[in-house]
Amino acid sequence: MARNIFYGGTVFFVLVFIALVTDSAGHIPKRSNAAALTPAVERGKTIWETRNCIGCHTLLGEGAYFAPELGNVVPRRGAEFVKAWMKAQPTGVPGRRQMPQFHLNEQQLDDLVQFLDWSSKINTEKWPPNIEG
Amino acid sequence: MQPATMKYKSQGVAKYYFVAALALFVGQIVFGISLGLQYVIGDFLFPYIPFNQARMVHTNLLIVWLLFGFMGSAYYLVPEESETELWSPKLALALFWIFLVAGALTIVGYLAVPYAKLAELTGNELLQTMGREFLEQPLPTKVGIVIVALGFLLNIAMTVLKGRKTSITLVLLMGLTGLALLFLFSFYNPKNLVQDKMAWWWVVHLWVEGVWELILASLLAFVLIKTTGVDREVIDKWMYLIIAMALITGILGTGHHYYFIGLPGYWQWIGSVFSALEPIPFFMMTVFAFNMVQRRRREHPNQAAVLWAVGTSVLGFLGAGLWGFIHTLSPVNYYTHGTQVTAAHGHLAFYGAYVLVVITMISYAMPIMRGREANPKRAQSVEMWSFWIMTLGMAVMVLALTGAGILQVWLQRLPTSGALGFMATQDQLAFFYWLRIAGGLGFLVGLITYLASFFVGETAAERAAVGAGAGPLASPASPVRGA
Numbered sequence: 001m002a003r004n005i006f007y008g009g010t011v012f013f014v015l016v017f018i019a020l021v022t023d024s025a026g027h028i029p030k031r032s033n034a035a036a037l038t039p040a041v042e043r044g045k046t047i048w049e050t051r052n053c054i055g056c057h058t059l060l061g062e063g064a065y066f067a068p069e070l071g072n073v074v075p076r077r078g079a080e081f082v083k084a085w086m087k088a089q090p091t092g093v094p095g096r097r098q099m100p101q102f103h104l105n106e107q108q109l110d111d112l113v114q115f116l117d118w119s120s121k122i123n124t125e126k127w128p129p130n131i132e133g
Numbered sequence: 134m135q136p137a138t139m140k141y142k143s144q145g146v147a148k149y150y151f152v153a154a155l156a157l158f159v160g161q162i163v164f165g166i167s168l169g170l171q172y173v174i175g176d177f178l179f180p181y182i183p184f185n186q187a188r189m190v191h192t193n194l195l196i197v198w199l200l201f202g203f204m205g206s207a208y209y210l211v212p213e214e215s216e217t218e219l220w221s222p223k224l225a226l227a228l229f230w231i232f233l234v235a236g237a238l239t240i241v242g243y244l245a246v247p248y249a250k251l252a253e254l255t256g257n258e259l260l261q262t263m264g265r266e267f268l269e270q271p272l273p274t275k276v277g278i279v280i281v282a283l284g285f286l287l288n289i290a291m292t293v294l295k296g297r298k299t300s301i302t303l304v305l306l307m308g309l310t311g312l313a314l315l316f317l318f319s320f321y322n323p324k325n326l327v328q329d330k331m332a333w334w335w336v337v338h339l340w341v342e343g344v345w346e347l348i349l350a351s352l353l354a355f356v357l358i359k360t361t362g363v364d365r366e367v368i369d370k371w372m373y374l375i376i377a378m379a380l381i382t383g384i385l386g387t388g389h390h391y392y393f394i395g396l397p398g399y400w401q402w403i404g405s406v407f408s409a410l411e412p413i414p415f416f417m418m419t420v421f422a423f424n425m426v427q428r429r430r431r432e433h434p435n436q437a438a439v440l441w442a443v444g445t446s447v448l449g450f451l452g453a454g455l456w457g458f459i460h461t462l463s464p465v466n467y468y469t470h471g472t473q474v475t476a477a478h479g480h481l482a483f484y485g486a487y488v489l490v491v492i493t494m495i496s497y498a499m500p501i502m503r504g505r506e507a508n509p510k511r512a513q514s515v516e517m518w519s520f521w522i523m524t525l526g527m528a529v530m531v532l533a534l535t536g537a538g539i540l541q542v543w544l545q546r547l548p549t550s551g552a553l554g555f556m557a558t559q560d561q562l563a564f565f566y567w568l569r570i571a572g573g574l575g576f577l578v579g580l581i582t583y584l585a586s587f588f589v590g591e592t593a594a595e596r597a598a599v600g601a602g603a604g605p606l607a608s609p610a611s612p613v614r615g616a
Contacts, residue, residue, distance in 0.1 A: 002369075053264075056185045097556075
């Protein structure tokens with residue numbers, strides 16, 4: 001009896017989950033504005049991943065909690081600020097958290113900003129609550 | 134202490150896995166403390182070990198040592214349950230060294246070269262899988278993990294097939310198979326961030342709030358059968374009900390990660406309802422452990438193992454159940470998502486459920502692998518102390534992080550105008566972060582105490598008693614503290 005509840009319950013909810021995820025996947029193009037997902041955005045995502053940005057920052061609230069949320073950093077600070085900021089790292093202020101210098105070239109910085117800008121336009125059900133992320 | 138030997142010689146391979154697991158555990162905690170320090174002394178170890186590198190080491194070591202713990206547990210448990218020798222002890226040993234060397238090289242890679250360089254050196258452009266939280270491993274490591282997992286599953290499955298089939302081995306095997314299959318999604322990294330995040334949780338959430346719970350329940354059931362002598366039928370029934378509830382609530386509970394990452398709004402309802410039920414299996418586990426200990430039909434001389442088992446059930450409930458529940462409803466999570474509240478929950482849940490169940494198995498199996506039914510009383514007493522010190526250290530950490538999280542929400546998230554920025558808020562949390570470091574250091578003391586217990590021998594009086602022919606059953610075993 002207990003065993004059958006386990007097998008029956010698991011199979012049932014796995015199927016429901018697959019159905020829901022399939023439905024969700026159908027909504028993603030519109031909710032993420034996939035039409036605007038350019039090759040530059042794709043390259044920016046690779047920069048994001050290969051510099052392990054998620055090891056300090058959050059993106060849409062997921063990641064490490066050591067440094068600011070970046071899902072809305074472009075609306076918060078502006079694209080030019082983000083690029084200038086990355087070029088100026090590390091600040092070297094004693095005792096303050098330090099961000100490494102990643103030696104990105106102009107093209108890579110642009111790609112990264114494109115990726116973050118695209119990310120900021122994803123429909124996240126109005127999260128975060130305010131611009132501070 | 135009563136001499137005892139393993140029922141099957143091949144169970145001995147578990148010892149390698151357990152020793153490696155504990156060594157990596159120490160590494161995890163040391164890096165954890167350095168991370169804690171960076172929260173308050175921002176440039177600590179910079180530029181030698183930036184925060185992100187230390188964090189990868191901290192989280193990856195956790196995953197790897199728990200996997201060592203699960204595999205060691207399976208190698209010990211399955212021959213005994215199946216009443217047959219392991220299919221291939223040689224394969225088990227070979228995989229052990231492969232996994233250990235691959236794991237060590239990966240950690241060295243994280244620390245020795247910049248991550249972008251590591252990605253380049255390891256062929257990330259062939260199949261881009263790196264740079265996602267917890268799945269940071271270079272491609273060769275990920276492939277290595279799959280190979281080790283396949284070989285391991287083959288070994289375990291062949292052993293089960295040629296021997297007695299019990300519910301415990303079946304559930305364990307399902308859990309381990311699920312673990313290996315779900316890891317395959319780590320190779321799937323869509324270009325669209327929303328798709329990427331949705332699929333990422335099929336590894337991360339469906340591991341820790343899904344198939345790992347099957348492993349947890351089966352290991353706990355095994356140790357409870359052995360230490361309490363309660364009928365297998367009773368324990369099997371509990372185990373099935375617990376894992377049924379775990380998956381019935383946990384699969385759709387994935388929805389609590391889908392609120393704000395670009396997926397449809399209906400997940401707020403599904404995620405809230407089902408994840409609010411996720412504490413139920415953990416509560417059942419607590420009731421189960423206490424019940425079995427109360428109904429015990431023997432006084433097992435290894436009372437330390439019983440304490441770890443009961444501790445797993447209680448702290449698993451508090452960490453995974455209660456601390457999960459406090460921020461799982463979508464209107465609450467709207468404010469707590471990505472704050473220190475999440476960190477508080479993560480730490481207590483991993484400790485309570487998975488760290489403790491692995492130590493439970495080690496505590497039960499290690500004395501037998503060393504030729505005695507249980508450790509000397511004095512060693513067990515040190516072990517019990519280590520449980521309380523680690524747990525207290527963890528409690529301080531978790532309360533500190535919870536405090537930090539609540540203040541963070543108050544300052545940065547709740548205000549509709551004039552909210553404090555991220556770094557300005559972090560400055561206000563320094564007190565809690567210092568407290569967290571104190572908790573972490575306490576935890577390290579507890580861990581060292583635990584390791585020390587392996588080296589504590591019996592007292593002269595105990596030796597004399599054994600010499601005079603008095604077995605451990607002649608004196609009543611000490612009551613289980615905390616039970």
